[in-house]
Amino acid sequence: MCAAKILFELTGSIAAWKACAVISRLVQDGHEVQTIATAAALQFIGPATLEGLTGRRVRSDMWDRGTAMDHINLVKWADVVVVCPATANTINKLAAGLADDLVGALFLAHDWKKPFLLAPAMNPAMWAHPATRAGVEKLRGWGVKILPVARGRLACGDEGEGRMIEPEEILAAIRESLAPSAVGRVTPRGASVDVAGSVTRPTAKPHRRVLVTAGGTEEPIDGVRTLTNFSTGRTGALLAEHLRAWGCDVTLLRAHRATPPPAGVRGETFVTFADLRGALERLLGGEHFDAVVHAAAVSDYAVAGLRVNGQPLPPGAGKLGTEQKIAIELAPNPKLVDHLRAWSRNPELRVIAFKLTREADAAAARAAVEKLFAHSRADAVVHNDLAAVDAATGRFPATLWRADGTSTALESREALAHAIATLIADNERGGAGAPPSTLTRERRSQEGPAPAGPCAPDEARDPRAEHSPNH
Numbered sequence: 001m002c003a004a005k006i007l008f009e010l011t012g013s014i015a016a017w018k019a020c021a022v023i024s025r026l027v028q029d030g031h032e033v034q035t036i037a038t039a040a041a042l043q044f045i046g047p048a049t050l051e052g053l054t055g056r057r058v059r060s061d062m063w064d065r066g067t068a069m070d071h072i073n074l075v076k077w078a079d080v081v082v083v084c085p086a087t088a089n090t091i092n093k094l095a096a097g098l099a100d101d102l103v104g105a106l107f108l109a110h111d112w113k114k115p116f117l118l119a120p121a122m123n124p125a126m127w128a129h130p131a132t133r134a135g136v137e138k139l140r141g142w143g144v145k146i147l148p149v150a151r152g153r154l155a156c157g158d159e160g161e162g163r164m165i166e167p168e169e170i171l172a173a174i175r176e177s178l179a180p181s182a183v184g185r186v187t188p189r190g191a192s193v194d195v196a197g198s199v200t201r202p203t204a205k206p207h208r209r210v211l212v213t214a215g216g217t218e219e220p221i222d223g224v225r226t227l228t229n230f231s232t233g234r235t236g237a238l239l240a241e242h243l244r245a246w247g248c249d250v251t252l253l254r255a256h257r258a259t260p261p262p263a264g265v266r267g268e269t270f271v272t273f274a275d276l277r278g279a280l281e282r283l284l285g286g287e288h289f290d291a292v293v294h295a296a297a298v299s300d301y302a303v304a305g306l307r308v309n310g311q312p313l314p315p316g317a318g319k320l321g322t323e324q325k326i327a328i329e330l331a332p333n334p335k336l337v338d339h340l341r342a343w344s345r346n347p348e349l350r351v352i353a354f355k356l357t358r359e360a361d362a363a364a365a366r367a368a369v370e371k372l373f374a375h376s377r378a379d380a381v382v383h384n385d386l387a388a389v390d391a392a393t394g395r396f397p398a399t400l401w402r403a404d405g406t407s408t409a410l411e412s413r414e415a416l417a418h419a420i421a422t423l424i425a426d427n428e429r430g431g432a433g434a435p436p437s438t439l440t441r442e443r444r445s446q447e448g449p450a451p452a453g454p455c456a457p458d459e460a461r462d463p464r465a466e467h468s469p470n471h
């Protein structure tokens with residue numbers, strides 16, 4: 001990666017301190033960083049800090065003497081523009097095309113051959129507000145790369161989505177936008193143009209069509225009860241949101257009670273295993289998808305029959321009484337993940353499968369991943385262990401295994417989404433369908449530690465469930 005000129009714009013959020021960590025790393029990477037700070041941003045971070053980090057005077061006031069044309073000149077100077085943190089106020093101002101400060105004027109003067117990244121940071125209510133939702137969509141449509149937000153506890157004490165993602169993730173996005181190999185750019189209308197040899201936009205190719213499955217299936221026992229799991233579909237919904245933010249055209253096929261699709265993501269629902277299977281066959285056979293991210297918690301078993309006081313009864317009807325002696329007969333469901341390519345009208349479909357284990361050691365986890373590769377011929381398997389996942393703190397360690405035997409350890413859902421987006425955008429198939437034996441060799445480029453154990457695509461899968469997800 002060559003040294004680049006980075007225009008780094010800070011706005012008035014408490015997350016400004018995290019932006020300083022990003023700036024520091026960019027400077028250490030050898031980049032020239034010019035900071036712009038709104039008046040509100042300077043309430044959070046002093047000019048001395050920004051100047052000390054970058055060795056350059058921070059710019060804030062459009063009317064500073066001797067800098068009259070900087071709202072144009074800085075656009076010409078920069079290779080990439082980053083707004084971090086981006087407040088609700090700034091997002092909505094930019095979306096309205098207002099230019100009454102330097103950040104707004106620079107945005108209107110932006111040269112769309114250059115990447116423009118924006119890392120939102122705000123309270124969940126501000127993030128969920130229709131004005132902000134509309135602003136984000138408008139900016140995205142103009143070619144701004146909106147980085148995802150994180151979920152968790154905010155400085156205000158509220159909990160939810162809106163927290164700025166971590167410096168490492170922002171750095172990864174900036175580095176990607178500077179990757180010398182990428183040449184595709186997005187114009188304000190979203191059309192792609194080729195710009196050889198200069199800085200670039202993120203790896204995710206716009207308009208890749210991705211199908212994400214999420215949530216748990218429900219198998220009817222009687223007319224009011226089901227066999228299911230605790231999957232919330234949160235991970236799938238978050239992956240869908242991130243993939244959408246990275247420029248993909250996303251369909252979220254989710255359990256009917258699971259987390260609803262985020263803005264800009266098309267949604268479909270399923271209840272039973274049979275529903276999910278039917279929907280997968282219909283969607284993959286009827287439409288072109290580039291990839292499936294199969295994060296749904298699919299029941300390994302269907303309810304094949306009931307015995308009530310020794311008498312056989314078909315499942316799914318009536319209501320079983322409380323005084324009866326009931327036996328439930330289970331029959332194994334087929335593995336949907338094994339059939340995705342066969343159902344797909346796109347023979348090049350990329351398949352990302354998920355493997356959940358529970359308190360498995362490294363060897364057991366790896367064996368489970370190998371087994372999944374063997375029968376599914378997936379391009380990648382996301383593995384995590386229920387024991388390592390913490391729904392309260394949002395901790396979500398996972399390992400992304402590729403079919404060529406390489407792996408990446410990931411600490412959060414955001415990092416996982418980023419890794420999957422990169423994988424989907426990558427033109428190299430990376431050994432899709434490679435024999436599972438490749439996994440028994442040494443990992444060729446080990447980017448992270450060996451898997452610590454089992455994996456949970458959905459942190460809320462029922463730890464007490466007798467069956468494991470059907471992968």
Ligand SMILES: Cc1cc2nc3c(=O)[nH]c(=O)nc-3n(C[C@H](O)[C@H](O)[C@H](O)COP(=O)(O)O)c2cc1C
Binds near residue numbers: 011090121122123
């Ligand atoms: C302590 C404090 C923290 C704030 N944090 C945020 C924040 O994280 N995100 C946000 O959108 N606004 C936040 N605000 C409100 C903005 O600072 C305010 O809307 C301001 O006008 C933004 O101006 P700017 O977008 O020009 O920087 C905060 C305000 C205060 C007083």
